[in-house]
Amino acid sequence: MTSAPVQQGASLAPAKPKAVVRVGDRVFSAASVISGGLILVVLALVAAFLIWQSIPAFSAKVGELPNQAANFWDYVGPLVFGTIWSALLALVMAVPLALGIALFISHFAPRRIAPLLGYVIDLLAAVPSVVYGLWGIVVLSQFVKPFYAFLNEHFGWIPLFSGQVSGTGRTILTASIVLAVMTIPIMTAIMREIFLQAPTLNEEAALALGATRWEMIRLSVLPFAKSGIVSAIMLGLGRALGETMAIALVLSVSTNITFKLLTSLNPSTIAANIALQFAEASGTALNALIATGLILFVITLVINMLARYVVRQRVS
Numbered sequence: 659m660t661s662a663p664v665q666q667g668a669s670l671a672p673a674k675p676k677a678v679v680r681v682g683d684r685v686f687s688a689a690s691v692i693s694g695g696l697i698l699v700v701l702a703l704v705a706a707f708l709i710w711q712s713i714p715a716f717s718a719k720v721g722e723l724p725n726q727a728a729n730f731w732d733y734v735g736p737l738v739f740g741t742i743w744s745a746l747l748a749l750v751m752a753v754p755l756a757l758g759i760a761l762f763i764s765h766f767a768p769r770r771i772a773p774l775l776g777y778v779i780d781l782l783a784a785v786p787s788v789v790y791g792l793w794g795i796v797v798l799s800q801f802v803k804p805f806y807a808f809l810n811e812h813f814g815w816i817p818l819f820s821g822q823v824s825g826t827g828r829t830i831l832t833a834s835i836v837l838a839v840m841t842i843p844i845m846t847a848i849m850r851e852i853f854l855q856a857p858t859l860n861e862e863a864a865l866a867l868g869a870t871r872w873e874m875i876r877l878s879v880l881p882f883a884k885s886g887i888v889s890a891i892m893l894g895l896g897r898a899l900g901e902t903m904a905i906a907l908v909l910s911v912s913t914n915i916t917f918k919l920l921t922s923l924n925p926s927t928i929a930a931n932i933a934l935q936f937a938e939a940s941g942t943a944l945n946a947l948i949a950t951g952l953i954l955f956v957i958t959l960v961i962n963m964l965a966r967y968v969v970r971q972r973v974s
């Protein structure tokens with residue numbers, strides 16, 4: 659008994675089974691799309707609110723704005739300067755410490771102690787900003803006064819340390835130190851996790867070729883972690899730019915634009931100024947505060963975009 663002839667052109671390959679789409683997959687996919695779209699919607703609504711409420715401040719006349727500013731840009735200029743200046747000072751102090759702490763926990767500390775140190779660092783990130791502010795105004799500002807006097811006496815020829823030293827210690831440098839302490843836990847946690855993800859084979863190969871521990875880190879760990887380090891720094895910068903209560907408590911503010919670190923005349927920040935003035939503001943003054951919030955919104959958005967660009971360049 660002969661089998662039926664195979665038709666010419668017919669495929670001998672078995673039919674592919676149809677992909678099974680589970681209900682859970684569909685729900686998860688839809689929830690992810692909705693969540694991502696909701697973030698964009700909320701961001702757009704926040705931007706629209708800030709722009710709408712800021713319009714009266716942009717066209718305000720002399721006497722309608724706080725501090726008797728001639729126009730909105732004269733009012734917001736010192737605040738933008740103080741926000742960026744204090745954040746940069748904080749990063750200058752915080753980044754080396756965070757990098758060193760993360761490297762110590764990931765590559766130098768004994769394995770029994772490293773998890774405990776990481777846990778302590780993570781706990782510091784949970785301390786409320788008000789507590790940091792109280793520590794800054796009660797303890798730190800009094801502790802640094804002799805050091806500020808020393809800097810002014812011996813290094814007063816440097817413009818940063820010139821001028822009359824503040825008798826209270828509530829200066830832009832003190833506020834920046836508080837910001838640095840607040841940003842160190844966030845940056846350290848991210849850097850630590852990135853360092854722990856470095857390929858172990860590369861590290862062992864560097865050590866086998868005779869590299870010291872530091873040479874191994876410099877050649878194997880740091881190049882691998884560049885994008886993560888940049889991300890951690892930008893996240894810490896965002897925290898420093900948006901900090902409110904700690905700056906409002908510590909900083910003795912004025913409307914001046916100055917690079918001097920030890921005097922009582924210190925530029926305020928946008929977030930701290932909003933916190934201090936919002937309760938009593940009304941009319942155009944309230945619109946001006948919201949407009950400064952819009953400026954801070956734009957600054958943080960630009961910084962995040964630059965961070966994403968830098969990370970992509972590092973990865974590619």
